Amino acid sequence: MHKIKVEDKEFEIFLENDTINKRIRLLGIQMNVDYEGKCPLFIGVLNGSFLFMADLIKEITVPCEIAFMRVASYEGQSSSGKVKELIGLPENIEGRDVIIVEDIVDTGLTLTHILKTIKEKKPASVSVSTLLLKPSALKHKIEDLEYVGFEIPNEFVVGYGLDYNGLGRNLNDIYRATEI
Numbered sequence: 001m002h003k004i005k006v007e008d009k010e011f012e013i014f015l016e017n018d019t020i021n022k023r024i025r026l027l028g029i030q031m032n033v034d035y036e037g038k039c040p041l042f043i044g045v046l047n048g049s050f051l052f053m054a055d056l057i058k059e060i061t062v063p064c065e066i067a068f069m070r071v072a073s074y075e076g077q078s079s080s081g082k083v084k085e086l087i088g089l090p091e092n093i094e095g096r097d098v099i100i101v102e103d104i105v106d107t108g109l110t111l112t113h114i115l116k117t118i119k120e121k122k123p124a125s126v127s128v129s130t131l132l133l134k135p136s137a138l139k140h141k142i143e144d145l146e147y148v149g150f151e152i153p154n155e156f157v158v159g160y161g162l163d164y165n166g167l168g169r170n171l172n173d174i175y176r177a178t179e180i
């Protein structure tokens with residue numbers, strides 16, 4: 001088993017880049033069908049979503065726009081329970097078909113906050129695309145989760161944009177912690 005160390009923690013290979021990219025291609029096809037004749041606004045949630053957004057957007061063939069926002073709730077491996085908005089929403093949301101792009105939905109706290117602030121700006125529609133979803137970790141009920149790359153167990157993961165204490169975002173594949 002391919003193992004790596006990020007800071008003080010050991011991780012093992014979980015999802016290889018090829019597997020990730022194949023799944024992203026399928027998500028793109030699904031979005032191209034669903035948004036035919038529209039011009040969706042993709043809003044990436046920084047920092048974690050930057051690689052997913054880059055690979056996903058290359059699969060999109062309908063006209064589209066991209067923006068980013070930045071919130072933070074994690075310290076090390078656990079959610080602080082509070083969402084800090086560090087870069088706010090783009091201005092031009094009213095009447096748009098918005099697709100939120102996340103790397104992971106874990107407790108659902110971050111997304112609940114983002115969905116609330118986006119809906120206040122009266123978009124025509126909102127859907128969510130997340131590369132990873134931990135169904136058994138969800139503490140907030142989330143609707144609008146249309147495009148899920150992989151449902152994964154409640155284990156800490158790193159790589160492909162996801163970090164552990166700021167490290168590991170540059171890894172090409174996704175790894176899971178070998179111990180709690």
Ligand SMILES: O=P(O)(O)OC[C@H]1O[C@H](OP(=O)(O)OP(=O)(O)O)[C@H](O)[C@@H]1O
Binds near residue numbers: 103
């Ligand atoms: O469902 P939740 O429990 O809220 O967790 C999901 C959020 O946690 C991570 O962000 P983080 O706050 O670590 O910021 P980052 O994207 O800069 O790593 C991730 O990118 C999601 O936005």
Ligand code: HPA
Binds near residue numbers: 074106156157
């Ligand atoms: O499992 C995770 N890994 C990295 N960042 C995260 N943010 C929420 N859950 C995770």
